[in-house]
Amino acid sequence: MKPDEIRRVVLEELSNIAPETDPAGIDPGADLREALDIDSMDFLNFITALHKRLGAAIPETDYPKLFTIDDAVDYLASKRGLGRPG
């Protein structure tokens, strides 16, 4: 899966979790929890959605690697075999 496709998925899932916000409009290097007012339940739902959609195993200890949109895209792109629904 190409990074552009991954970014599209990340933005889509963020929109689902915080429908009142515009994830594409925030700084992709900013902490998305602050920028989108996302709490721990929202963040867990975000990880759950990425896992279901991309089949990526995302252990809890890796959560800090997904705190910005750019970091999340890099992290997911580094996972092999992405795109197989888990």
Added chain:
Amino acid sequence: MGTFSMPSLGADMEAGTLVEWLKHPGDRVERGDIVAVVETQKGAIEVEVFEAGVIDRLLVEPGTTVPVGTPMALVRGPGEEAIEAPAPELVSAEAAAAPAPSVHPAPPPSAPAAEAPGRPRASPAARRFARERGLDLVGMTGTGPGGAVVSADIERSAASPAPAPHPTRGLDLAEMRRAIAAAMARSKREIPHYYLSTTIDLTRAHAYLERINAERQPADRLLLPVLQLKAVALALRRMPEFNGFHTADGFQPGTGIHVGTAIAIRGGGLATPAIHDTDRLSLDALMAHLRDLVARTRVGRLRSSELSDATITVTSLGDRGVESVFGVIYPPQVAIVGFGKPVERPWVAEGRVVIRLLTTTTLAADHRVSDGHKGGLFLAEIDRHLQEPEKL
């Protein structure tokens, strides 16, 4: 024949608007079934029925605003015959102005009696409220049934002009703000709060979560607030004076431990829906309830029992935010427990300075019901449960 009435979904609710019927005459209902959707200041609420039976007839039309307690439907109990009398006319928006009689079966409410000149229509709560604030009801615009002045109108009149309603979602955030304002103003007016604070070591609880979450897919993972809710619920078993309601008759202990959990809404506002029998639920079941409640709170779709049954409130600031929160008690409850953001800090354990994950835990409680000494024991009991996460 039982009646299904407009429920009271909070101390300051005076009326609600029926949005739709989800059950119809002839439908069988069980206790807890959702029968209707009612629009309130807290969004669209799914209202449950308290007795099993068969819906006999509906007394109120969708779109009608009726006072709390107004019979809205008749429910035939097991073995009861259907009423053969001609069906009464449905209460419509025009006819619903006067409070319905409390006896049943209910005839349609009569037209509102003409008010004496110079005495505006107003609910008793609104009259009391206006008196307390030194406001005159004459000339005030009422938004209650039949143009009656209700507490919210007094609030509006006393405060600056209300912001325009927020049109998104099923939630009117301006209305919700007014409901919060009314409840919190009443709390600060009536409840003599006392406040306690202590530091709880979360290192064990956090390690426990890390251990079990490592083996789970994201959809099955647990969050810290679930452990906190369970710890509070278990502590309440031994400290019943913090679980229940303060009424005109004094303290009424809760019939169960139904912990209300504060859920913030992006853009402002919050709700504190109850998780029924929190002390009897497994951590997994609690997590499922919490996930569901957060989702429904944010789209404005809670159930009536979730809004009216909480016997205490817990507010947890999560991993962002600040280190401590001193809550305002939600009347008629008598306590609120607050958990601050967990932070790593130097801590002395067994004679050595070590790094531990700590949370400032607070209690605001009603001095009419308990004292600081008991409050301290309550916080200590919560601490004790959080040190044994595997037993939660």
